[in-house]
Amino acid sequence: MRRLRSASRRTDGAETAILSRGVGLAAAGGALLIVGVGFASAPLVLIAGTVLAAVAIGAATIAAQVIATRTRVTRVVREITPATLSAGTPGEVVVRVDVQGRIAQRLRLREQAAAELTGGGATRAAISRRRGGIELRYRLDPMRRGRWLLGPALARATDPFGLAWTDRPVGGPHEVAVWPAVVDLAASAGELMGAADRAHIGARTPAADDVSLRDYRDGDDLRRVHWASSARRGTLLVRSEEQQGRTSASVLLGLAPSARALEWSITAAASVALSVVEAGHPVRLIAGAEATSVHDTHGRAAESARATLLDATLDLAASDSSADADLALAAGARMLGADRSDVIVAIVEPLGPTALRALAPLGDGGRAWALVRCPTAARGRADRTVAALRGAGWTAIVSEEPEGLTEAWTRLLTEEAL
Numbered sequence: 001m002r003r004l005r006s007a008s009r010r011t012d013g014a015e016t017a018i019l020s021r022g023v024g025l026a027a028a029g030g031a032l033l034i035v036g037v038g039f040a041s042a043p044l045v046l047i048a049g050t051v052l053a054a055v056a057i058g059a060a061t062i063a064a065q066v067i068a069t070r071t072r073v074t075r076v077v078r079e080i081t082p083a084t085l086s087a088g089t090p091g092e093v094v095v096r097v098d099v100q101g102r103i104a105q106r107l108r109l110r111e112q113a114a115a116e117l118t119g120g121g122a123t124r125a126a127i128s129r130r131r132g133g134i135e136l137r138y139r140l141d142p143m144r145r146g147r148w149l150l151g152p153a154l155a156r157a158t159d160p161f162g163l164a165w166t167d168r169p170v171g172g173p174h175e176v177a178v179w180p181a182v183v184d185l186a187a188s189a190g191e192l193m194g195a196a197d198r199a200h201i202g203a204r205t206p207a208a209d210d211v212s213l214r215d216y217r218d219g220d221d222l223r224r225v226h227w228a229s230s231a232r233r234g235t236l237l238v239r240s241e242e243q244q245g246r247t248s249a250s251v252l253l254g255l256a257p258s259a260r261a262l263e264w265s266i267t268a269a270a271s272v273a274l275s276v277v278e279a280g281h282p283v284r285l286i287a288g289a290e291a292t293s294v295h296d297t298h299g300r301a302a303e304s305a306r307a308t309l310l311d312a313t314l315d316l317a318a319s320d321s322s323a324d325a326d327l328a329l330a331a332g333a334r335m336l337g338a339d340r341s342d343v344i345v346a347i348v349e350p351l352g353p354t355a356l357r358a359l360a361p362l363g364d365g366g367r368a369w370a371l372v373r374c375p376t377a378a379r380g381r382a383d384r385t386v387a388a389l390r391g392a393g394w395t396a397i398v399s400e401e402p403e404g405l406t407e408a409w410t411r412l413l414t415e416e417a418l
Helices: 020-038 042-072 101-105 186-200 208-212 227-233 259-278 301-311 322-336 353-363 376-391 405-414
Strands: 016-018 073-081 091-099 108-110 126-130 133-140 146-150 153-158 165-170 174-179 213-215 237-239 249-253 283-287 290-294 343-348 368-374 395-400
Touching: 020 042, 042 073, 042 101, 042 153, 042 165, 073 174, 108 133, 174 301, 186 259, 186 405, 227 237, 249 259, 249 322, 259 283, 259 301, 259 343, 259 368, 259 405, 283 301, 283 322, 290 301, 322 343, 322 353, 343 353, 353 368, 353 376, 368 376, 368 405, 376 395, 395 405
Parallel strands: 249 283, 249 343, 343 368, 368 395
Antiparallel strands: 016 165, 073 091, 091 133, 108 153, 126 133, 146 174, 153 165, 213 237, 283 290
């Protein structure tokens, strides 16, 4: 399910006004007027009239500015570079506001953004004015994966006496996607796929039909369905990537109940999947009951495959509990079925019996790897998880916080488990 995360520390779409001084002066002026009239004091009445007039002039000035902004601002366009941001990688936003008349020289604009997009601070824009418009340019420092709101821009109107001001939204908000941070594991992807092929040596040599076709799996591209054979056998069959000499990989992502653990796992799963793409192999990313597959990973298609995989991580949410995480992982494991053609890489937390029972059969082919991430307090459960997976034919290691992904991945491939 897609989750749109609203911007933190941002003003909402309604007009915001600070009127404390103006309201206070208006109240004081009204009180003075009553006292002056009651005591027939001309000086008090004059003072009260002056105060009330100042408040009225201020309110009229603000109202005029608000109307001018509403009628003369014709368009607001945002250009974000890069088009999709990545956590931990800076970006830039250019906001162009088209304005009719000379109001562009007087218009005071500022941009609001989610704290997750600005590194927790306020936006500091460089403003340039041109005939017919204003341009704001500022830096983004995205911190977290997800979808966040940028804008709307705010136009400030003030009175000449400094009694009040108001911010009026200009244009609408803009949704910004932030991909997870990834680690470059491309150098070791070939080693992974090569190790998988070596582990597969000695398996039975399949018949010609078995090599070229296999059962349809959730997430497979319908363009690969072999309709004639499917009609003959009464079940959907797809052309196997193995026929083309390209071993495919499935990355199984456990949806940890901890937000911090989930972000680490997503980074790890995305990094592994992208490394397989870089090596030119098809890959499938499975998170719970959701699967995302990319098949064409050569040339220009590789960039599209990369975007597809990273987009699939944007709306992933932590499980409510460890039991729910196990059920989601078991659902993902069932999507792999009995097929042993894939290299399988699982990024998981310490597992319970439900998940272990679902994962165990996938280790039969000798081409399954598991990285079990855990805090120090859960090391015992993690060791038991690794022992159970190894007993089922998996290659598995424990990665204890705060070990980095690169180090853990290297240990997994070289089987130097602690």
